[in-house]
Amino acid sequence: MAVSLRVLPSIAIILLLFQPISAAAYTGEPRREVITSEHGAVATDDGRCSDAGRDVLVDGGNAVDAAVAAALCLGVVSPASSGIGGGAFMVVRMADGTAQAFDMRETAPLRASKNMYAGNAAAKASGALSVAVPGEVAGLHEAWRRHGRLPWRRLAMPAAKLAGEGFRISPYLYMQMEKTEAGILADRGLRDRFTSNGTLLQPGDVCRNRRLAKTLKAIARHGPNALYNGSVGVELVRDVQRAGGILTMEDLRRYQVKVKKPLSTDIMGLNILGMPPPSSGGAGMALVLNILVQYGIPSGVSGPLGLHRFIESLKHMFAVRMNLGDPDFVDVSKVLSDMLSPKFAEELKKTIYDNMTFDPSYYGGKWNVLSDHGTSHLCIVDSSRNAVSMTSTVNSYFGAQILSHSTGILLNNEMDDFSIPGNVSANVPPPAPPNFISPLKRPLSSMTPTIVLKDGKLKAVVGASGGGFIIAATTQVFLNYFAKNMDPFSSVMSPRSYHQLIPNVVKYENWTTVTGDHFELPSDLRVALQKKGHVLEPLAGGTISQFVVHNLEQSKSVKGGSSTHGDLTAVSDPRKGGFPAGY
Template sequence: MNRRWKQVVLAALVALACSGASAADKPSHAAIASAHTLATQAGFEALEMGGNAFDAAVAVASTLSVVEPQSSGIGGGGLFLLRRASDGKEVMLDARETAPTAVDPKDYLDAKGQPDRDHALNGPLSAAIPGEPAVLVKLAKEYGKLPLSKSLAPAIRIARDGFQPDPRAIRAIARQRDMLMRWPASAALYLVDGAPPKDGWTLRLPDLARVLEAIARDGDDGFYRGDVARRLVAGVRDAGGRWSEDDLAKYEVKERAPITFEYRDWHIVTAPPPSSGGIALAEMLNILGGYDLGKLDRTHRVHLAVEAMRRAYRDRAEYLGDPDFVKMPVAELTNPLYAAGLRASIHPDKATPSDMLPGYMAPPESMHTSHFSIIDRDGNLVSGTQTVNTTLGSKFVVAGTGFVLNNEMDDFALVAGKPNAYGLLGNDNNAPKPGSRPLSSMTPSFIVGKDRIGVIGTPGGSYIITMVLEGILAFVEGETPEKIVALRRYHHQYMPDVVEAEVGAFTPAEKAALEAMGHTVNVAAGTWPFGFMNVVSWNRHTGEMHAGSDPRGDSGSGIVK
């Protein structure tokens, strides 16, 4: 079968697999997997009120904003990949944060002209304009069936009445205690008489409940204009930041066409820029699509995957940025012919030293993000990844708001061409400009086959893309979400030239074989986790549904009902 006819057949299979035209084509249940039981329950509460997957996404995302402040919140942003069953519309809602108009690169330099990591990571100068509130409003208004007063009700109730933070949150607060003490409102919100809270502590967030109520009542105006906006701007500017009320008023969620491509007999839908994830994922799977992986031993499969990762991460750093500000060769990078050229440079039994490829290095990214996946009874799909960047974001709370602001300014290349504290370089494509959005690795994705559909994503900073790659490879091989989220993971990102691996990812023999090929393999010490993946799936042939939440987390929940 020639390539053109294969694409026609694949398109027909995708249309059949995703069609919601008749009751027989719809799931008999709904599936939600998220990083917190309360958030998963909130999603089902929205469904039980008559909502769809998009209303459930509002409920899940807003509840995570309450119960998981170390990873996400209305002071941050995210990327939300949607598929509407009624008409097959696929879209990514880009709710990445934006640089304030008055951004000044000199703010991120110390007296010697070197990168100032403190200003980039902590306090009001590190905070970009949040996108999370706007995406909640857009989801409800343009895609959901419920008013915001209903889909935000679980989050408002939990914030007002209180909840007991899980061990992840308690540990995060303890690690950031000294930083939280720098700002009175931050210390008052998360510390108990200046000390980190203990397990069993009840956190009540009445100020956050009031902000969520304002959003429920007034939509975008409840956050980006009026009393909340004035309070945020005054608090940020009084502490040395550069926000303006105009920055907030001008914020908007962008609808972007997803990256789509075929891997064998599967249709992949994933995130476009300003995410780097979809392009890198397409490049890696296009490279691997040229091999019969099923006939190879595991060591050689890992070797080829690592070589694909190495090449995709080099291109990620070199070419990508905010699509509203940077022209990128997206069609070329995602073209199978380009991947074929890269594949030709891979030796079947030897590692390619990264310093033999054209040089560049990617900026660091946070491991502290949150992901959720949803399939509803109509066959609507949501893959949502949201973040405040590093643990507890900027650690800065504006008094009277009840939430931390993000520190997404650090996801920009704040000082182009100069190494940061990690010895890594940035790129002008990802330099901050007024209103621009920083590059991200968030990779919310759909996997669509003749019979099976999967919704996948994970936190994990620069590790996100490779974790999603490994999850997709396992899904197409027939694994269920419950098994996929528990797989031991490995990662390579071009520089440093090291294969990072979880304990148990490789047997001693596999590790030795990879090292004999020339790979440097670093097994992470202790139980440091790679990500917090959440995956759901629907088998149209059998009607079976699955929801898997990563066992690496303390409170994740995957439920089918």
């Protein structure tokens, strides 16, 4: 979205605050969106939350502590994308080699059912019936309980203070508000906090959410029980039910964080740790990479032909991924094994032609593709080289477009990520039964929090926000750095392309961001793709990536041990206006 300073004069205030630099500058002049730090680094969607995480590291906290503070901060200043009314996936890799995947994904309420939206499909996308049981607070607390150093209260209070004292609306949040204006004006809770005299707050205006501040203070004092078995939960449930929802206190009490073993894949001499189902990100990224490495690195994945191969690999991946679902409800072992298998990738590669593309039916997908929505991502590495990659979400912009008036919590619309039975047309595959609604089930997700190791040592932390495009974005940043030898910042800045199989369209970046950078896939690449039969469509938006690289090549021995530490390079994607922080 291009922003005119003539139309929005107040945006100049916040732009000056963020000190943006033109897109051309990334080839030479220093940018605030990339930093090098010796000890620790935090990369988030918003510089204020990167600072919050960095301050925790300076105070002696580790990467998990910093993730708690940064994630809670993002829920305050970036409420259209994340918050304690939603859920998340977190991959943690500690310096001693311990690696865990925390599934804090939202769950379907106990009163939910496969056919609950029959004749009322709109209720699945927004409103009280679209609300699933939130998991972020429970998940953050469980990760902290296992790995944290600092007191929980120390980590939660900064977000409470920010919500109560107020924060300035960023240009990106304002863009999200504009796109959701009708929903904001229609809901009392959102209207009270994001409008003034009937119009939206402007960039640079101060937004306060004192009810959320009170809620976060209760969570700081009493932990997740305040929400899942306390007064905050009672008020939240009352607000949802008054709006016509089915959430109950029993749903909150029964919520469970699932702590799992990360998916582990060895590709290109690297060990890639990713999120297992119900996230499809770890397996999806592994499948795409296993196909592409067969072409040779870097030549086989570079230039117009490399982009064509990448798109074809994405189409195959999306055809397979819709067979995944919540492993507590669906046996996904065979599908998961295939997606991680180099031999399976070899068979798919044989069906890719360098001179043409095909209709969706060619790729063998049995089910219609369902796209999830907006998210927020953070990457953190501390002085011991513990690492966290975390993607959080409330799903669509401002989730269900309901803000609980009593608690200040913005509610998710995660039920929209489930597939539902429906009429099937001749040209569209049927909805995917593995992702049908059941009570306590978790919907399929594209979130792709990723940690990369080399020779047993931390090499990088990466991930992205942006719904169904997340897998493609994370894979492209990975390829840019590890296969094409771009520097970390250029790896993030490089224009991205996406394909989701259905519709059979390549979506490519062509937009000017709120901070003035312009991203556009070069014309020679577009022409080359069109000659191979691809249908192209420009996209004014896309994904937001965070990236932290551990520069092992410049490493030095750590006192008292044989491990080595290098400097950290952290990048926050300029597309959203965020900045990293380190020390």
